[in-house]
Amino acid sequence: MTQTGSTGVIDRDALQALFDAVIARGYVPVGPTVRDGALVLDELTGVADLPAGWTEDQEAGTYRLRRRDDAALFGFTTGPQAWKPYLFPPKTKLWAAEATRDGGWAIHNTPDDAPDDTRPFAFIGVRPCDLHAIQVQDRVFLDPRHPDPLYAGRRERALVIVVQCGQAAATCFCASMDTGPRAESGYDLALTEVLEGDAHTFVADAGSAVGRSLLAEVPHDEAGADHLAAAAACTQRARDQMGRRIDTAGLPDLLSAAYDSDRWDALGRRCLACGNCTMVCPTCFCSRVEDVTDLTGDHAERWRAWDSCYTLDFSYIHGGSVRRTIGARYRHWLVHKLSTWHDQFGTSGCVGCGRCITWCPVGIDLTAEVPLIRDRGSKA
Helix, strand or coil: CCCHHHHEEEEHHHHHHHHHHHHHHCEEEEEEEEECCEEEEEEEECCCCCCEEEEEEEEEEEEEECCCCCEEECCCCCCCCCHHHHCCCEEEEEEEEEEEECCCCCEEECCCCCCCCCEEEEEEEEEEHHHHHHHHHHHCCCCCCCCHHHHHHHHHHHHHEEEEECCCCCCCHHHHHHHCCCCCCCCCEEEEEEECCEEEEEEEEECHHHHHHHHHHHHEEEEHHHHHHHHHHHHHHHHHHCCCCCCCHHHHHHHHHCCCHHHHHHHHHHHHCCCHHHCCCCCCCEEEEEEEEEECEEEEEEEEEECCCCHHHHHHEEEEEEEHHHHHHHHHHHHHHHHHHHHCCCCCCCCCCCHHHHCCCCCCCHHHHHHHHHHHHCCC
């Protein structure tokens, strides 16, 4: 056994040592587990909590767990949750205030002066598309002109352990978005699960000094050319399995020019404006601000909560909503995601995870809608 370099091969039986090392450093391990008929993210204690032998079938508007014919620990793609809630919580108290005897107010607990006491997270099992989604949200919340202090603190302390994809769901299209199925950077440690015959191993690649020190604490062998080739074959298999794609060539300009397309009205007749796609999307960041008070009026709080651009009130401006129809709201979401996000943040807001397709109750598929809009544009 060697413990040198930035790559190694960890046996399945030694993987618990990685959890032990993470926990010993004070991190809260968060990763995939099976609950309520889905693969969800939750706090883990070790390998026993991982979804061994489980995978899922996904299609537009369809999600089902099923058993695999092996004991793969990460033999699935993406569940309904991304890592967003751990960095950008669904609800955040911005400040609270108490009435004082002199008739004034004492304000406390602002984000800047109330440090987040949450223990640092170790994200275990981050898929490449979700890693890119975190990096997209970094552009939103870590802009040096107005960084979000809660997000910045949690992000700085987070440990990211990627698991490279070995298979693709029917709804995946990360390859066409250049966000997967393999992550090349941005992680502390990346694992590729390889099952060959009776062998069950993880090819590990350290992407940071923290990752290298973690790998040194886990029993492993040095990765040889055959191990690296096996890992590459896994991610190539996932790439080859993808049946969905988006042609991104000229897409921002195409969508901006299609503002008056009749396709938006057709989508408005199908869409329920439920907001599922925005809730499961790993990059959406819309929020609202709510003020609440107790019955005495002596205590008040201001909260930030997730919101969706599909709600009628989201675009309410002194007298009415800007986007009154469901078709207009779908147009705003899709055009922002694939076009104007580039103007704001220099990148697409879509990472090809496919969650918006899977969790749409009526099965609206943006990979099918974009070609229809492109086709209408070419005939205009």
